[in-house]
Amino acid sequence: MKRKWWHDKVAYQIYPKSFLDTNGDGIGDLKGIISKLDYLKELGIDIIWLSPVYESPFVDQGYDISDYYKIAEQFGTMDDFDTLVAEMKKRGMHLIMDLVVNHCSDKHEWFQKALADPDGPYAGYFYFREGKDGKAPSNYRSYFGGSAWTKVPGTNKYYLHTFAKEQPDLNWENPVVRKKIYEMINWWFEKGISGFRIDAIINIKKNLDFPSFPADGDDGLVSCDKMLASAHGIGTFLEEMKHETFDKYDAFTVGEVFHLKEDELREFIGEDGHFSTKFDFSAHVLSYGEHGWYDAPALDFNRWRTALFDTQKADLTVGFEANIIENHDEPRGATHYLPAHARNEAGVKMLAATYFLLRGIPFIYQGQEIGMTNCPFELEDIDDIMTLDNYRYAVACGFPEEKAFAGCARESRDNARTPMQWSDAENAGFTTGKPWLKVNPNYPEINVARQEKEYGSVLNFYRRLLCFRKSEEYRDLLTYGTFEPMYEDQERIFAFKRTLGKQCLTVICNESPAERFLTLKEDYEEVVFVNLPQVTRIGDNLILHPYQLIVVETTKK
Numbered sequence: 120m121k122r123k124w125w126h127d128k129v130a131y132q133i134y135p136k137s138f139l140d141t142n143g144d145g146i147g148d149l150k151g152i153i154s155k156l157d158y159l160k161e162l163g164i165d166i167i168w169l170s171p172v173y174e175s176p177f178v179d180q181g182y183d184i185s186d187y188y189k190i191a192e193q194f195g196t197m198d199d200f201d202t203l204v205a206e207m208k209k210r211g212m213h214l215i216m217d218l219v220v221n222h223c224s225d226k227h228e229w230f231q232k233a234l235a236d237p238d239g240p241y242a243g244y245f246y247f248r249e250g251k252d253g254k255a256p257s258n259y260r261s262y263f264g265g266s267a268w269t270k271v272p273g274t275n276k277y278y279l280h281t282f283a284k285e286q287p288d289l290n291w292e293n294p295v296v297r298k299k300i301y302e303m304i305n306w307w308f309e310k311g312i313s314g315f316r317i318d319a320i321i322n323i324k325k326n327l328d329f330p331s332f333p334a335d336g337d338d339g340l341v342s343c344d345k346m347l348a349s350a351h352g353i354g355t356f357l358e359e360m361k362h363e364t365f366d367k368y369d370a371f372t373v374g375e376v377f378h379l380k381e382d383e384l385r386e387f388i389g390e391d392g393h394f395s396t397k398f399d400f401s402a403h404v405l406s407y408g409e410h411g412w413y414d415a416p417a418l419d420f421n422r423w424r425t426a427l428f429d430t431q432k433a434d435l436t437v438g439f440e441a442n443i444i445e446n447h448d449e450p451r452g453a454t455h456y457l458p459a460h461a462r463n464e465a466g467v468k469m470l471a472a473t474y475f476l477l478r479g480i481p482f483i484y485q486g487q488e489i490g491m492t493n494c495p496f497e498l499e500d501i502d503d504i505m506t507l508d509n510y511r512y513a514v515a516c517g518f519p520e521e522k523a524f525a526g527c528a529r530e531s532r533d534n535a536r537t538p539m540q541w542s543d544a545e546n547a548g549f550t551t552g553k554p555w556l557k558v559n560p561n562y563p564e565i566n567v568a569r570q571e572k573e574y575g576s577v578l579n580f581y582r583r584l585l586c587f588r589k590s591e592e593y594r595d596l597l598t599y600g601t602f603e604p605m606y607e608d609q610e611r612i613f614a615f616k617r618t619l620g621k622q623c624l625t626v627i628c629n630e631s632p633a634e635r636f637l638t639l640k641e642d643y644e645e646v647v648f649v650n651l652p653q654v655t656r657i658g659d660n661l662i663l664h665p666y667q668l669i670v671v672e673t674t675k676k
């Protein structure tokens with residue numbers, strides 16, 4: 120495998136609105152990020168993924184862009200951005216931006232011009248289609264609820280939006296649109312960034328017949344996923360984009376790719392794939408409810424382990440996946456992936472190690488490194504458009520309000536978006552003003568300042584874990600080593616082996632609340648990494664304490 124500069128790197132996602140506010144307006148900003156670069160460097164971060172900072176009406180928190188060439192004034196100025204890039208360069212860090220080009224904001228100049236002249240050239244930047252029998256062209260439900268078609272005022276035409284109505288989908292079939300997108304991408308590269316995380320990218324290829332499908336809900340609509348699944352030929356767009364942009368800059372690109380067909384893996388993340396890597400969402404999708412978030416199933420250990428292991432096995436000869444525990448669209452991993460009995464410091468550390476010693480590029484989401492948890496919300500605390508939609512849908516389906524809300528709150532994207540907990544000062548040290556979103560009330564216990572001082576804190580564990588991953592001794596093994604599941608017959612044991620040449624590490628985690636006795640299948644050299652100080656070994660047997668993680672150097676028996 121050709122070695123790439125990003126293979127052994129560790130990334131960190133910043134959700135700028137919630138990271139750190141420096142001017143008291145309750146909204147995080149670029150200056151806040153700049154002031155914490157040393158903190159991130161010390162944590163062991165090489166790459167920062169910045170969620171959107173472009174000008175936006177913030178209907179979907181910046182994922183609705185009204186000007187791709189401007190920084191949102193809430194976040195600062197283009198000078199601040201240039202300073203951020205320069206300060207990161209100084210520290211040997213790389214910045215990747217969020218590329219949101221499936222759709223833009225309805226306030227974008229292109230869409231405004233399209234509305235002003237629905238038969239003119241700008242209408243061709245979007246999907247404007249005639250209605251049928253006084254109704255929308257087809258029966259798609261958007262991801263954020265309701266029809267994916269909204270009427271163009273004063274006409275019989277509708278425009279397509281797979282997300283909110285304020286996020287019209289861009290017409291990738293139009294070569295002028297593609298050219299403008301590539302120009303914009305290259306403009307950002309010229310500013311010194313190293314790549315992109317690429318939003319909702321599977322959505323760019325539509326089935327241009329826009330057929331209706333049998334309804335999958337009481338609303339008579341069907342998820343727009345159904346139409347997207349019937350579209351073919353996305354690879355042509357992705358290859359063109361890569362050729363016109365990423366290839367020229369040796370960029371690192373991460374696709375937000377859901378629902379990949381099995382035979383497409385190599386095409387997407389193989390050596391000459393469309394992207395450097397893509398996120399592994401196999402664990403996340405286990406919680407999709409049949410009707411939305413309110414009937415999301417509880418996490419099942421065996422399904423979770425199998426999902427992650429299957430990805431690892433499929434990837435081995437193909438490429439690298441980006442491993443995440445959580446992101447800005449998901450509940451907090453410390454709550455979501457751990458059973459109630461393991462929601463403690465040892466459990467959080469164990470979870471980190473299960474992911475970060477896998478093969479792939481680790482991505483940490485802000486606050487994960489201190490074990491931030493889901494937040495106790497009331498309905499009026501919720502900001503997120505998707506949570507509110509899931510709640511309304513659940514109530515419309517006849518679920519009692521309280522139960523509907525409890526289900527949606529558990530899965531809410533706002534869990535990840537509460538302000539970063541820096542200290543036990545008011546508002547967790549995030550702002551001196553009124554935070555834009557509720558601060559998790561557990562900030563006096565869970566915060567950076569406190570964990571800096573405690574040797575055994577989650578934060579210090581993350582630092583040690585990243586050091587271990589990047590140590591001279593194990594870096595190559597943990598980057599390029601093969602993956603093999605271990606002890607799969609053992610309930611609630613998550614274990615795997617990484618091997619490179621003669622070197623072998625076996626990672627063993629006890630997810631159960633009880634002590635476990637494990638007879639090692641291999642010759643045991645030494646324990647090289649742990650989350651609990653005490654390791655009990657009797658001959659070839661290990662006694663695993665609840666939530667214990669042990670990494671042993673082993674040799675084949």
Ligand code: ISL
Binds near residue numbers: 183
């Ligand atoms: O959030 C999801 C699952 O939890 C997805 O359905 C998500 O909406 C989808 O993956 C696309 O997400 C991305 O694009 C959206 C934006 O709201 C998300 O924040 C972003 O990550 C629209 O731009």
Ligand code: CA
Binds near residue numbers: 139
């Ligand atoms: Ca601010």
